Amino acid sequence: MRRLPAVLVSALLVIGCLVLIGMQAGSPLLYSPRSDPGVPDHVNPAAQDMVTGDRAAQVLPLISDLLNTPGSLVLNIKGSDFEYAARDLQEYRQISRQLDSLVINLDMTEGELNEFRKANQQNLAILTELFNGTGRWDELQTLEIRYRDSGDSQMLTSITYEGEALRRRIQDLYRDYLDQDQVMRETGEKFGLDTSSYDRSISDFREIVSRIDENQDERMVTFTPAATPGERLYQLTLTVERERVSYMDTAVIRGLLFVHEKGKPDEVDLFIDSRRVRSISTNPDGSFSYSHLVEHDHEGTHTVFAVYSGSVFSEIRTFFVEREDTYLDLEPPVPGEGRVELKGTLMAGSTPVRSAPIEILADGKRAGTTYTGEDGKFSIGLKLSSGNRKVKVIFSADTFPLAPSESAVYEVLIPTPGPGTGNEESFLASPLHAAILAASVCASCVIAFFYLRRRRPGPKAPAPVFHLPGEPVPDPNEAMQEVLAEGATPAGGDLARPGDERPPGVDAPGDLPSLFSALRLAVSRHLAFLHPHSLTPRELCRISRDLAVQEAVCRFTNGYEQARYSGAKVPEDELDVIAIAASSAMNSLEGADH
Numbered sequence: 001m002r003r004l005p006a007v008l009v010s011a012l013l014v015i016g017c018l019v020l021i022g023m024q025a026g027s028p029l030l031y032s033p034r035s036d037p038g039v040p041d042h043v044n045p046a047a048q049d050m051v052t053g054d055r056a057a058q059v060l061p062l063i064s065d066l067l068n069t070p071g072s073l074v075l076n077i078k079g080s081d082f083e084y085a086a087r088d089l090q091e092y093r094q095i096s097r098q099l100d101s102l103v104i105n106l107d108m109t110e111g112e113l114n115e116f117r118k119a120n121q122q123n124l125a126i127l128t129e130l131f132n133g134t135g136r137w138d139e140l141q142t143l144e145i146r147y148r149d150s151g152d153s154q155m156l157t158s159i160t161y162e163g164e165a166l167r168r169r170i171q172d173l174y175r176d177y178l179d180q181d182q183v184m185r186e187t188g189e190k191f192g193l194d195t196s197s198y199d200r201s202i203s204d205f206r207e208i209v210s211r212i213d214e215n216q217d218e219r220m221v222t223f224t225p226a227a228t229p230g231e232r233l234y235q236l237t238l239t240v241e242r243e244r245v246s247y248m249d250t251a252v253i254r255g256l257l258f259v260h261e262k263g264k265p266d267e268v269d270l271f272i273d274s275r276r277v278r279s280i281s282t283n284p285d286g287s288f289s290y291s292h293l294v295e296h297d298h299e300g301t302h303t304v305f306a307v308y309s310g311s312v313f314s315e316i317r318t319f320f321v322e323r324e325d326t327y328l329d330l331e332p333p334v335p336g337e338g339r340v341e342l343k344g345t346l347m348a349g350s351t352p353v354r355s356a357p358i359e360i361l362a363d364g365k366r367a368g369t370t371y372t373g374e375d376g377k378f379s380i381g382l383k384l385s386s387g388n389r390k391v392k393v394i395f396s397a398d399t400f401p402l403a404p405s406e407s408a409v410y411e412v413l414i415p416t417p418g419p420g421t422g423n424e425e426s427f428l429a430s431p432l433h434a435a436i437l438a439a440s441v442c443a444s445c446v447i448a449f450f451y452l453r454r455r456r457p458g459p460k461a462p463a464p465v466f467h468l469p470g471e472p473v474p475d476p477n478e479a480m481q482e483v484l485a486e487g488a489t490p491a492g493g494d495l496a497r498p499g500d501e502r503p504p505g506v507d508a509p510g511d512l513p514s515l516f517s518a519l520r521l522a523v524s525r526h527l528a529f530l531h532p533h534s535l536t537p538r539e540l541c542r543i544s545r546d547l548a549v550q551e552a553v554c555r556f557t558n559g560y561e562q563a564r565y566s567g568a569k570v571p572e573d574e575l576d577v578i579a580i581a582a583s584s585a586m587n588s589l590e591g592a593d594h
Helices: 003-025 045-051 055-078 082-105 112-150 153-179 181-190 196-223 431-455 476-486 512-527 537-543 550-565 572-590
Strands: 236-240 250-257 267-272 275-281 287-293 300-308 317-321 327-330 334-336 339-348 357-362 365-371 377-383 387-395 410-414
Touching: 003 431, 055 082, 055 112, 055 181, 055 196, 082 112, 112 153, 112 181, 112 196, 153 181, 153 196, 153 300, 181 196, 236 300, 236 317, 250 267, 250 300, 267 287, 275 287, 327 387, 334 410, 339 357, 339 387, 339 410, 357 377, 365 377, 512 537, 512 550, 512 572, 537 550, 550 572
Parallel strands: none
Antiparallel strands: 236 250, 250 287, 267 275, 267 300, 300 317, 327 339, 334 339, 339 377, 357 365, 357 387, 387 410
């Protein structure tokens, strides 16, 4: 049997299957409701249902919920019922996500509805911070009672200063909440919705701010140090040179420590919005300064104070961070095969905005994110499915004192990648795909190696030698020389050696293995068979079917198998028949002098 070609074909098939699996492993998702609307050959039934009928009517229930939920949320915050407030905040967040998804799917990203969506996103951020701030305020109230009872004036002063920072921030949140009022009201009135619950949220918010103001004023009066005649009110003073700053401006904070050893530097901890930002070493005269770069500070009022040795506090100073408008410029996209190259710049006035996240939208869906460099420029190569795509970029300004902005919308045609092109869409362009292919080939080679190693034939026991009755037993060495001289190899690769066990009942058997080897070699020569030593008796009979001596060959192989493998006693007349059949076949194939 020709085993090597079969093994090679099987190995190639295995490698082919593994390669096909590896090609799909990088992106196994073939079809999904999220991606199929962009494919011209497929239709998403769910998407079809969403775009049929009156689109505005589908968003009205969500708009109504977004106008009502803030009322319940702010009311629970005012009543310090933070468990229910957390539940309302989570519900508000889920409804906001539903509206954003629906507006994008219905392609309603322009006009008043888009303005309402942006205002609602601002309100969600404001109310989330209000929830966290008022929760911390209640904690300070509890801590104040505890430290007052223990007489710990140092901790009471820390609480007072942190409370002041919270008061300033909540006042800014209320101002920002009022800025969204007009858009929220007008949208609700346009659709004929009830806005009374949203109106109550504004009044409840105002009451929260008023209550915090009253409590903090009482706290500041109680814990403001009183100076005796000739004594300084504060042993640690602070000044802020610029009280109104904007993005990438520097707020210079200077101070002077009076209680220190002359000529010896000390360290002062500086706090901004109750968070320690730096330990500053003083000069020999006790002066110090710090330049605070405004980059990720939120819009609004920020408190500043300093502490020396954990017990000497400065007065509270403030500076105000103004919001600055931004301009997001997107250059005309450069389409390629299956991708598009995007470049642009984000500026705040004449100042580039660095390390800012830029989100890329393709057909209203988020397709990727990149970041600006030190010069405010960004560049990204984005994979997109072929066809006409509307592309734009947006800057959300989440952690910046900047106004959000977005670029103009560009419509680009993404061509279909051609077969066999060496672009980034090719299989080996992805490191993951290349690794999968290499692993598949290596695994196939290892499996084939061990398979062939297992199938390699080992040494076999020498075959017993049979002789015809009445014939003398030939010398094994002489028989070997005769066979090798004729070019024949005994079955099993060796002749019988003296001492081999003979079949029972056979006294002088003929040399049947030598006859089989000689006949096998003669038939193979006649048929030009390349590997005669691999033929078994039955295979020798089968390949002789087109020869005139087929009957004699098969008669010999049948008798040979019975005498060689059965282990039963073979009559002497049958041994004669076997020998005559071999002699007849050999005479026909190679002549009488074989």
